[in-house]
Amino acid sequence: MKILEKTRFSAIAWLVLVLAAPVARADDWQPSQLMHILSQNKTGRATFVEKKYIGIIEHPIVSTGDLSFISPDKLEKRTLTPRPESLILNGGILTIDQPGKRRMTVSLEEHPEVSAFIESIRGTLAGDLSALEKFYALKLTGSVEKWQLVLIPRQERMRSIFSRIRIGGSHADVKTIDLDQSDGDHSEMVITKVISQ
Amino acid sequence: MRSNRHRLILAIWLATLLACALLIARTKFVSDLSAFMPKAPSERQQLLVDQFRDGIIARLIMIGIEGGDAAGRARLSHELANKLRKTGLFVGVQNGDPATEQRDRAFFFDNRYLLSPDVAPGRFTPQGLHAAISDSIDALSGDAGLILKKLFPRDPTGETLQLLAQFSGDSQPKSMHGAWASRDGKRAVLLAYTRAAGTDTEAQSHAINTIRQIFGSMPDRQAGTRIVMSGTSVFSVQSRDTIEGEVTRLAAASLLLVVCLLLLVYRSATLLVLGLLPVLSGALVGITAVSLTYGQVHGLTLGFGTTLIGEAVDYSIYFYLQRAGQVNPGNFWRTIWLGVLTSISGFAALLFSGFPGLNQLGVYSISGLITAAIVTRHVLPALMPRQLNLRDLSRPGLVLDGILNRATRMRWLPALLALAAGGIILAHADNIWNRNLSTLSPIPKADQELDLQLRGDLGAPDLRFMVAFTAPDEEKALQGAEQAATVLRGLVQDQAIAGFNSPAFVLPSLALQRARQAELPDAGQARQRLRQALVGIPVRMKHLQGFLSDLQAARARKPLLRADLDGTSAALLVDSLLIKRDKDYLVLMPLRAMDSRAGSPIDLDRVQAALQSTRLPHIVVIDLLEESTRLFENYRNEVLLLSELGCLVIFVLLLAALKSLSRTLRVIAPLICAVACVAAVVLLSGTHLTILHLVGLLLVVAIGSNYALFFEVSGQAGTQPERRQMQISLVVANLTTVGSFGILGLSKIPVLSAIGTTVSLGTLFALVFSAILSRGRSGLQSA
Numbered sequence: 001m002k003i004l005e006k007t008r009f010s011a012i013a014w015l016v017l018v019l020a021a022p023v024a025r026a027d028d029w030q031p032s033q034l035m036h037i038l039s040q041n042k043t044g045r046a047t048f049v050e051k052k053y054i055g056i057i058e059h060p061i062v063s064t065g066d067l068s069f070i071s072p073d074k075l076e077k078r079t080l081t082p083r084p085e086s087l088i089l090n091g092g093i094l095t096i097d098q099p100g101k102r103r104m105t106v107s108l109e110e111h112p113e114v115s116a117f118i119e120s121i122r123g124t125l126a127g128d129l130s131a132l133e134k135f136y137a138l139k140l141t142g143s144v145e146k147w148q149l150v151l152i153p154r155q156e157r158m159r160s161i162f163s164r165i166r167i168g169g170s171h172a173d174v175k176t177i178d179l180d181q182s183d184g185d186h187s188e189m190v191i192t193k194v195i196s197q
Numbered sequence: 198m199r200s201n202r203h204r205l206i207l208a209i210w211l212a213t214l215l216a217c218a219l220l221i222a223r224t225k226f227v228s229d230l231s232a233f234m235p236k237a238p239s240e241r242q243q244l245l246v247d248q249f250r251d252g253i254i255a256r257l258i259m260i261g262i263e264g265g266d267a268a269g270r271a272r273l274s275h276e277l278a279n280k281l282r283k284t285g286l287f288v289g290v291q292n293g294d295p296a297t298e299q300r301d302r303a304f305f306f307d308n309r310y311l312l313s314p315d316v317a318p319g320r321f322t323p324q325g326l327h328a329a330i331s332d333s334i335d336a337l338s339g340d341a342g343l344i345l346k347k348l349f350p351r352d353p354t355g356e357t358l359q360l361l362a363q364f365s366g367d368s369q370p371k372s373m374h375g376a377w378a379s380r381d382g383k384r385a386v387l388l389a390y391t392r393a394a395g396t397d398t399e400a401q402s403h404a405i406n407t408i409r410q411i412f413g414s415m416p417d418r419q420a421g422t423r424i425v426m427s428g429t430s431v432f433s434v435q436s437r438d439t440i441e442g443e444v445t446r447l448a449a450a451s452l453l454l455v456v457c458l459l460l461l462v463y464r465s466a467t468l469l470v471l472g473l474l475p476v477l478s479g480a481l482v483g484i485t486a487v488s489l490t491y492g493q494v495h496g497l498t499l500g501f502g503t504t505l506i507g508e509a510v511d512y513s514i515y516f517y518l519q520r521a522g523q524v525n526p527g528n529f530w531r532t533i534w535l536g537v538l539t540s541i542s543g544f545a546a547l548l549f550s551g552f553p554g555l556n557q558l559g560v561y562s563i564s565g566l567i568t569a570a571i572v573t574r575h576v577l578p579a580l581m582p583r584q585l586n587l588r589d590l591s592r593p594g595l596v597l598d599g600i601l602n603r604a605t606r607m608r609w610l611p612a613l614l615a616l617a618a619g620g621i622i623l624a625h626a627d628n629i630w631n632r633n634l635s636t637l638s639p640i641p642k643a644d645q646e647l648d649l650q651l652r653g654d655l656g657a658p659d660l661r662f663m664v665a666f667t668a669p670d671e672e673k674a675l676q677g678a679e680q681a682a683t684v685l686r687g688l689v690q691d692q693a694i695a696g697f698n699s700p701a702f703v704l705p706s707l708a709l710q711r712a713r714q715a716e717l718p719d720a721g722q723a724r725q726r727l728r729q730a731l732v733g734i735p736v737r738m739k740h741l742q743g744f745l746s747d748l749q750a751a752r753a754r755k756p757l758l759r760a761d762l763d764g765t766s767a768a769l770l771v772d773s774l775l776i777k778r779d780k781d782y783l784v785l786m787p788l789r790a791m792d793s794r795a796g797s798p799i800d801l802d803r804v805q806a807a808l809q810s811t812r813l814p815h816i817v818v819i820d821l822l823e824e825s826t827r828l829f830e831n832y833r834n835e836v837l838l839l840s841e842l843g844c845l846v847i848f849v850l851l852l853a854a855l856k857s858l859s860r861t862l863r864v865i866a867p868l869i870c871a872v873a874c875v876a877a878v879v880l881l882s883g884t885h886l887t888i889l890h891l892v893g894l895l896l897v898v899a900i901g902s903n904y905a906l907f908f909e910v911s912g913q914a915g916t917q918p919e920r921r922q923m924q925i926s927l928v929v930a931n932l933t934t935v936g937s938f939g940i941l942g943l944s945k946i947p948v949l950s951a952i953g954t955t956v957s958l959g960t961l962f963a964l965v966f967s968a969i970l971s972r973g974r975s976g977l978q979s980a
Contacts, residue, residue: 054337054346058735063338083335096340181343 031138032129034147037172039127044069048077050189067191072126075118089118116158117179120151120165124174136165145170203579210576214478217485224488227495255395256288256773258428259651260387260408261379265419270385271374273415273422278387280411285392286404289769292387293370293377297766304765306348306357310751311705313356314363316713320354321723321748326730329354334734351743353736363702370655379654384425386654390769391430398437401430427648435644436946441496443946448504451937455510458936462590462929463517471580472513475569478576479506483565487557495557502561504952507937508540508900509569511930515907516573518590518926519919530574532903532910535854537570539906540899542846546839547892551832555892594921601924601968611966615870618877625880630833630887641945662788662799664697664808666816667781671759674775674782675706680811681786685804693803696789700775703767710756717752720745788818833888840895847902855909864905867966868898875959887947893955900934900956901963903927908971924968931964 046067051060065079075089088095094106094114108115116135123131132138135158136151151165160182168176177189262270262277278292291297310316319325333355337346348357370377370386377386389408393400405426412424459469483502487494512533519529544566547559622629664681668674678701685697705713718726723745728738762768776783790798804818851861872894879890904927911920935957942953 050338052337052342054342056346056350056736056740057334057337058737061334061338061342077340079339082338085339087340098339179343185343185346187343 029140029144031132031140031149034140034149035127035129035132037127037144038124038174039071041069041125041127041172042071044125045194046191047194048189048191050187052185052187054185055183066194069122069125072128073122075122075125089122094118116153116155117162117165120167121177124149124167142168206575206579210478210572214481217481220485220488221481224484225493226499227493255429256391256393258389258391258405258408258426258431259648259655260389261425261427261647261651261654262385262387262412263383263423263425264421267373267378267382267385269419269422270378271376273412273418274376274385274387276415277408277412280415281389281408284407284411286407288390288392288772289766290387290389291377291766291769292385293372293375295375297764300765301767304762304767305360306352308751308757309352309356309360310717310748311710311713311754311757312703313360313713315354315356315359316716318716321716321718321726323726323729326354326726327732327734330730330734330736334736350740351747353741353744360702364698377655379650384654386651388655390773395430395433398430398433402434402437405431405434425647425651427644427651432644432648437496439946440949443944443949447941447944447949451940454936454940455933458929458933459510459514462514467582468517471577472510472517474576474580475513475572476506476509478572479509479565479569482568483561486564487561490560491553491557495554497554498557498561501952502558502565504938504941505544505558505562505896506565506569507934508896508903509566509573510933511900511903512569512573513577514930514933515903515923515926516577518929519923528910531854532906533570533573535851536903536906537566538850539847539902540566542850543840543843543895543899545846546836546843546895549839550836555836558892590925591918591921594918594925597924597928598921601972604965604969605972607969611867611870611969615873618870618873621877621880622873628885629876629880630830630885661822662694662790662801662818662820664786664788664804664816664818665784666813667783668813669781671775671777671782672706672708674784675701675704676708677811677813677816678775678784678786679706679709680813681808681816684807684811685786685788688804688807692791694788694799695791698770698774698787698789700771700784700786702770704757704759704762704771704775707756714752714756717748719752720749723748829888833891836888836891840891843895844898847898851902851906860909860913863971864902864909864967867905867963867970868901870966870970871897871901871959871962874962875955878958879955884951887951889947889951890955893952894959896952896956897959897963900960901967904931904960904964905967905971908967912972927964931960934960 044067048065048067050063052063053060062082063079064081065077067078068076073089073091077087079085079087084099086095086097088097089108092108094108096104096106106114108118119131119135122128129138132151135155136153139150139152140147141150142148147169149167149169151167153159153162153164163180163182165180166176166178167174168178173193175191177191178186180186260277262273264270265273274292275294278290278294281287281290305312315329320329330353333345333349333353336342336355336358337349339345345358348355371380371382372378373382373385378384379386389404391401391404393404395401408426409424412418456469459472460466463469463472480502483506484494484499487498487502515529515533541563544559544562547555548563550556550559664685666677666681668677678699682697682699682701685694688694689696701709717723724738727741727745731738759768759771762771774785774787776785788799788804799820801818801820808816808818848861848865851864852858855861855864875894875897876886876890879886907923907927911923938953938957938960940953942950942957944950944953
């Protein structure tokens with residue numbers, strides 16, 4: 001039953017895509033269409049490799065771990081190397097836990113900057129267009145097979161921290177998240193979806 | 198001759214009253230609650246009392262601003278905080294304003310090499326530096342990396358994070374529009390620490406009123422915005438005000454009742470005024486005695502003391518009603534004196550209690566009662582009109598006698614009731630006494646809830662577990678805190694405690710600051726060691742110039758003093774945990790439990806044992822909750838013991854005076870029954886007994902013994918009309934007592950209602966039981 005339902009669900013999603021494709025040409029398809037595809041992601045698990053390019057450090061700092069997402073607002077980022085750490089978003093509460101060191105709880109409502117950054121990832125994974133548009137100007141390029149969504153912070157205060165976020169993907173899968181900081185430093189995250197057994 | 202003697206007596210009386218009035222005019226009346234803090238017998242308890250008196254708990258006022266919108270509340274919060282800081286009444290006002298947070302950040306960052314616990318031998322060797330810098334780079338890989346990287350060039354060894362890690366676990370309030378807000382975001386919250394001690398109720402009251410006034414007079418306040426406050430000092434001011442208000446109101450009501458009742462019986466204003474003279478004289482002498490003994494009089498002593506000597510109104514009632522037609526006045530006065538003596542024996546229990554406040558009550562009531570009795574005996578006869586124009590009470594007297602004669606046949610009743618009461622008391626044996634101090638508090642439930650909410654909103658620390666010690670000076674105090682911290686860190690590692698706080702976290706001792714400075718290498722060494730340390734680390738020296746110059750600056754700077762902390766939250770931390778007193782410094786180090794929900798989540802014995810290794814003199818770890826409960830329990834047990842002794846003295850006294858065991862038992866039996874029955878009724882009503890019920894029971898014995906004695910003595914001697922007159926006087930006296938204490942019993946304040954209900958009910962029982970048990974055989978025969 002469940003499998004059947006899932007198949008039907010994907011089938012509808014595909015139908016929407018196929019129908020939508022001829023209307024929206026590859027270069028001017030709308031964020032709302034991408035969001036519709038993304039919003040079909042109910043849960044997802046993936047591994048990530050993140051490279052931080054920080055000016056004063058000669059080499060990029062590499063960290064790896066895994067990600068999981070349960071729509072609409074549960075997001076976990078577990079860093080395994082070089083130092084275990086977990087970042088858990090549950091509703092409006094963000095918890096950063098460094099085992100044996102410190103545990104920090106941040107309410108997104110109180111920290112709009114943190115909130116803006118987290119929303120860029122959560123909003124994209126959940127296909128939540130209105131959440132994204134609250135903080136960012138959106139620009140979508142590419143095709144369904146290979147798209148790139150560029151987010152530019154609307155608020156001056158946030159632009160002073162990071163200038164843009166680039167999210168790349170294919171169909172409903174998010175594959176890369178690049179963050180450009182205003183001071184020239186940047187980070188790249190490559191995400192590999194884990195196919196559930 | 199007789200009139201000469203009267204004149205002399207009146208002259209002495211008036212002179213005494215005048216002297217008393219003069220003394221009272223110069224007496225200091227106080228209302229701070231420290232008099233009702235016990236003289237603590239043990240070191241731990243002394244610390245507890247110190248904590249109440251000097252500690253941060255007593256000086257903390259939590260403020261909430263409600264109504265309007267969040268932005269408006271935040272603006273009010275900033276305005277209020279600024280104005281309050283300017284009054285000079287507060288050591289500090291915190292509301293999470295960006296300016297203070299900015300100063301805090303600057304303070305910790307600028308002083309990181311003096312404050313970081315990791316600045317220790319080995320830290321600035323090439324190996325130490327290598328390890329610390331590698332660690333910092335790993336930290337950059339985390340989610341906070343993009344923020345931490347700003348610290349890195351000047352603080353590559355991560356000292357700022359190390360020193361801030363000491364405070365992890367302290368929760369901060371939520372912030373909205375740059376000001377602290379409650380968790381639900383519906384109110385802005387502030388913390389104010391008063392300069393005055395918490396027990397200085399007058400100063401606290403001034404501070405609280407100032408907050409209210411400043412808030413009230415703030416311009417362009419949004420409609421509907423209001424201020425709420427809580428905290429120990431707010432409670433003490435509030436309870437003082439309610440108690441004073443309630444005492445005045447209820448005392449006026451009961452006075453009115455007594456006056457009406459007496460007018461009904463006496464039908465003479467002169468007699469009424471004269472009848473009140475013993476009480477008034479007693480009160481004047483009582484206050485004077487307290488003032489002479491203690492140098493000051495507590496406001497509460499005045500309020501309660503006057504109820505305690507309310508018994509003296511009875512003396513004039515007995516005197517008026519029984520003297521009329523008395524053949525043998527000697528008998529009457531002997532009974533009165535015996536009554537006075539038994540009351541004094543009861544009140545003496547207060548005299549030896551550990552609470553200065555209760556001592557005052559003891560002195561007041563004993564001296565007051567003696568005076569009232571002397572005035573009744575010697576002054577009233579001198580002032581009384583020759584012709585007593587009393588209402589003829591012989592008819593009601595006959596009716597009453599009939600009722601009492603029938604009542605005397607019900608001897609089984611008191612016995613049965615006492616038995617039942619004993620059973621009830623036994624059934625409650627495990628929880629007769631109230632362990633929860635808050636039930637004594639006159640603070641309404643709603644206010645207690647507000648307090649809980651504000652505490653939660655502010656993330657106010659749970660100051661239940663505390664390491665405490667004293668030191669002769671500030672430096673020794675801070676060094677002691679550092680020694681204790683070494684032990685406590687071990688306990689944190691072993692997970693015996695979750696964490697702790699210390700004034701030395703933000704103000705290390707001079708010795709430690711100098712030792713840390715000594716660890717910092719000089720410019721040449723630093724450069725060389727850093728070069729060696731950076732081998733294998735992807736960071737170039739040129740990016741770390743800020744670090745090298747900061748090291749040199751830290752090395753050369755003067756050590757931090759308390760004054761350097763001004764304007765930061767660190768100053769408040771030091772002031773609340775390092776308390777300067779007359780002769781020494783008190784250091785408090787709050788402990789955080791692993792699980793605060795567990796019953797006693799910290800093994801205090803283990804902590805205490807570990808702390809012994811510091812060899813700090815008199816270092817103790819206390820559980821404030823347990824300790825304060827135990828303290829009040831000790832004190833209650835003490836009063837209980839003293840009351841029992843008092844009862845024993847009363848027994849011996851009666852035995853000596855009545856010269857017969859059976860007569861003594863006849864007097865005592867109804868009192869025991871009355872006390873047992875009141876206790877049972879109170880327990881049945883779901884209330885647990887408190888110290889005030891105990892005081893109430895003492896009063897029942899004191900007043901009730903008069904009833905029993907009169908019944909008993911008149912059973913032995915005296916004519917029928919005399920006895921009827923005596924019985925009427927007892928009923929009138931009892932009505933005044935039941936009436937006036939009954940009114941007190943209606944009070945919303947637990948303290949007052951406890952005494953009120955106990956005494957009104959108890960004296961009623963005492964009268965009925967005395968009538969049945971003490972009235973003697975002659976009453977039966979005449980039936």
